[in-house]
Amino acid sequence: MPESHAPRFVHLRVHTEYSISDGIVQVDAAIARAAADGMPALGISDLANLFGMVKFYKGARGKGIKPIIGADCWITAEPDRDKPYRVLLICKNRQGYGQLCELLTRAYMENKYRGRAEIRREWLTAESASDLLCLSGARDGDVGHALAAGNTRLAEQLAADWSRRFPGGFYIELQRAGHPGTETYIREALAIATKLELPVVATHPIQFARPEDFKAHEARVCIAEGYVLSDKRRPKDFTEQQYFKTQDEMAALFADLPEALENSVEIARRCSLTVQLGKNFLPLFPTPDGMSLDDFLIQEAKAGLEERLAQLYPDPEAREQQRQRYEDRLKFETDTIIQMGFPGYFLIVADFIQWGKANGVPVGPGRGSGAGSLVAYSLKITDIDPLAYALLFERFLNPERVSMPDFDIDFCQDNRYRVIEYVRERYGKDAVSQIATFGTMASKAVVRDVGRVLDLPYGLCDRLSKLIPVVQNKPLSLADARDQEPQINELMNDSSDGESIQELWSLAEPLEGLTRGVGMHAGGVLIAPGKLTDFCPLYIADGEDATPVSQFDKDDVEAVGLVKFDFLGLRNLTIIELALEYVHRLTGHRPDLMSLGFEDQAAYQILREANTTAIFQVESDGMKKLLKKLAPDRFEDIIAVLALYRPGPLGSGMVDDFILRKKGQQAIDYFHPDLTACLSPTYGVIVYQEQVMQISQIIGGYTLGGADMLRRAMGKKKPEE
Template sequence: MSQAVSSPASASPDASAAPPASVAADVAVSDAVPSVAEGAEGPGFVHLRMRSEYSVVDSIVRLDEAVAAAVADGQMALALSDASNLFGWVKFYKQASGKGLQPICAADVWITNAENRERPYRLLLIAANNAGYRRLCELLSRAWLENEYKGHAELLPEWLTAETTGGLIALSGAGGGEVGQFLLAGNHARAVEAAQHWAAAFPDAFYLEVQRDGTPEAESCTRATARLAVELDLPLVATHPIQFLREEDFRAHEARVCIAEGEVLADPKRVRRFQPTQYFRTRAEMMALFADLPAALANSVEIARRCAVTLRLGNPQLPIYPTPEGVSIEEYLVHQAEDGLAKRLERLYPDPEVRAQKTPEYEARLKRECETIIKMGFPGYFLIVADFIVWAKQNGVPVGPGRGSGAGSLVAFSLGITDLDPLPYALLFERFLNPERVSMPDFDIDFCQDNRGKVIEYVRRKYGYDAVSQIATFGTMASKAVIRDAGRVLDMPYNFCDQLSKLIPIEQAKPLSLDKALKAEPQLAERLANEEEVAELFALARPLEDMTRNIGMHAGGVLIAPGKLTDFCPLYRAPGTDSVVSQYDKDDVEAVGLVKFDFLGLRNLTIIDLAVRYVNERRAREGQEPVDLDNLG
């Protein structure tokens, strides 16, 4: 006996539900199978669950390899669904789009279980459109900032209602979701209640999810979920939780998990949460695995068709700099630059006659620079940087005089961004900003290390706490570290691994890769050829080399958005810290249109400031005038 189950499927992300797709109630198959799920002529299946190395602790999928595998299998789309984060989304979007593969934005999230905080539920959230992407960014940010528990960023169920989930598609989480856990516990009534709750929270966008991932309970959960789908007239979708690409990668994946959890690979007491079957299955494999549930396969394709998230890359959007009423930002830049130049010239050339002779040259240079800045659309950038530098100087925060190509700008000198007059040294403005090479200007600004935080706090107050954050970095397992880590999970002696690690040469402050090290260091190659333990260690270390290992914070980068940051990217806060960072690294935040400002902490400025203070305290006691560094020499 089979019954029809409605499928919220549509080619348009915001369209209403499509006609019903059939599903088996007791794994009895209906003949009415949508053509999209038939054989090689249709897409057949789309992977909606794939964790990557950016899940940090439990996946070894590299994005470029995943995209290549999907393209090789003729798949039309692929989702990236890392654990409560979008760390890799922009990179994945670029790589997939570049290969003609539709990228799907998703996140595997935890839902707080009010009855047992130690056992949160899983839910897969997929962004169907740009509104859904923004909602997903906001939800993930809120989870990390407001509801992190034991390393998990959890969503509260009350955050997800019909009014707040527009543009999102939800999958029930299979055996790890609320519905699945009640089904496995034999509590049918609670499973029905949970399914109806989530269906109401995601109108026409909630799917009951089934998996056959090799876990003992997977088949019983799949059968119970299929029956529930028929009973409640809810759509069913098949997924496969990808943790690694090839079947033979399972051991390396387990080593990755052990490294993150401090376990030993061979420990019989170690909790084993993953299965050898969680590799990147082909469409043919998935269609064979769910041949009895063709509608569940078809709905994976329909979900992909509903998704249309697009990123506008390479379009920088500066925050709005406040100007006096009736004055455009371009006019204000010119006014501030001209006013600042006049003050600088009075100090540079106290003699009025000399100043009169020099002024035309400076004014011509200033006019040319202002025209270039306005033409390229960057007056706001200069005014924003000048604002927080002037504030720092006025509030006792030592600021560097300027360095790099930015020191070649007379506008920067006039606004107080730098303290170096570029004309006597023939410094070129075009090295900093050139209309023939369109790129964001980038001032490297040094602040006293101890007071840098005061300037960042000022910027937060001025532009809004929801518009300012610092930037994430991704630490990786470089060759030396991965040898030690792989050796530890293999329970090899520390000295043995340390000796091998020290044989890896360093070039330009970075260790060579394992392959390059074998060519550059004969002793290492010889040991690999002659010692089984070394061969075993290298076999495990190679798949893990350069894998993302941890999330850090950029040394100086600060984002200032033209509104809420979560309209552009989600935010992250490492457990046990107060540091809020973007979930995208410096390259990706710039790609999505955010502008990075460098607030670099320089210990030398702190030391100089302390030295001047001590000298001036002594001079004050002796009745002498204080030293003013700006007037020395």
């Protein structure tokens, strides 16, 4: 590499929007700035978390930049816990990443104080942190605190202690970000580094991308901490210098300390973290007597099918007539599941569903494409015979497109937690957690938040927020709202509050869409093979009943190979359970729902009258209108009504065709004689995605796997596919 192009500096301290309390740099924006400046590597160091790790890792590698993964960690101060200090821990490699995950998880689980997840100094040993580098935290580290207090001797002792904990991996950190006392700190820190023969490194604490974003960043800090911007007493921890500086700017800033600049590049060279993405790691399902997963799946599915056939066809002669098509379908499915490597997934799901059913937890009969699997029906994961309703296995698991199967499983809302507890006991507490979600600052909320920190009247902010139009349950962005709602511009330009509103808008725009807080995914549960911290760290919110969640969202946990199981809580199942208990108390008899047929006209009468409040998926006003119009009198009509009540069919005339043909008021057209069997249940109207797949198989000669790819492309409206 020619000398002129050799990198002179690498940023190791970017606080992205995932620092939550401070930092408004979006991950992609940080990567773009590093790329534009020719930096070969870039390091993020969010505050006590790795929330943005996967997005940063993927984004940086996609732009040819080496991702450096670290965390700005709180370290517990004794005896005064109100004055913790900070160090930057950076992963040298995959082992170091595992160590950092373990340390951060332990901080959240065992050592939270006033909302801070703190690492204890004694946890950091030459063994537990062998593959981590440690930067001293500059003014915010304990060495910096001791120097600020005028205690040079203590500062030396602390630096020597860190050096023992991180042999060859501890750096004295120097920063020039415009804070008072900076030069005194640098002079004294250099003296300690020289005396103890420790390397020094220049870093720059980045909180925002451009100098002009300083005020928006201050607003974000005030939103997180509950201050008003104009409050003279609020802590002012950040300066206008904390933007993303170029290599030229950093070289000028530390022109007197070239070795400190060189060491930032040297640290980037020392770190090479590779995380395997896109491969799934299923938990190990315990099989009896060392039997293979494949053989156990086949055995369980065959035994389950025998039970199901006995229920479906009580007459032995009828059962034998039907047996062959069920056995052929079962063999095709088990072969596909085994070939794709998913027998463990089916066995795990079957195990916790069967436990739920055996332990008084009402479970839904199955929903979504998973109902197309005969193996799922045989293992009692679902309670719908897929052959009776022409449901296709390929829509659930496509042998031509490898992706994880995904059952949506409904549990009674009040008992869902018991099934999760069972899974914790079965696979180990360290292996099971729920999944984080990240709430963002949407336009309506950010207007109110910024209005509050600017100390504007509540009524004004409320009015502005309400002026932002909502389209399909989502508020428009601030830019689109201005285009579409003329009153916003009128208020900005003509009213007495115009200047205040313009300031509010200019601060709200850079904050819009940023991560605001951490929540919990409604249904997702992770089960890892071994410890979750081998894959990602865990987070726990403040509060007594808080549950551990992954520090990655659902897309990122799947990217690092963890498998998500959907445990959805459904209040309708709780209502049905209460009704069954009520019948039992009144009559002494508890009905078995699964043995009831689908012929009871009194049930259809309730639907025809649209008396459907609290009945799952048919309780909205629009659905009630459709039920009255369609007047269902057979089970197929209920299936159709759920598929027809969607924006596409409602706007296309399909619904009217279906109703007129059902009532005999319109001729039925099957397009082609070969499609009669496939389209007769819906009077020739193409209602279901399965029908799209069957038509492409019958007319276009597709395999069902290929037909599923076509269905997906149609669903995404991508003509080029």
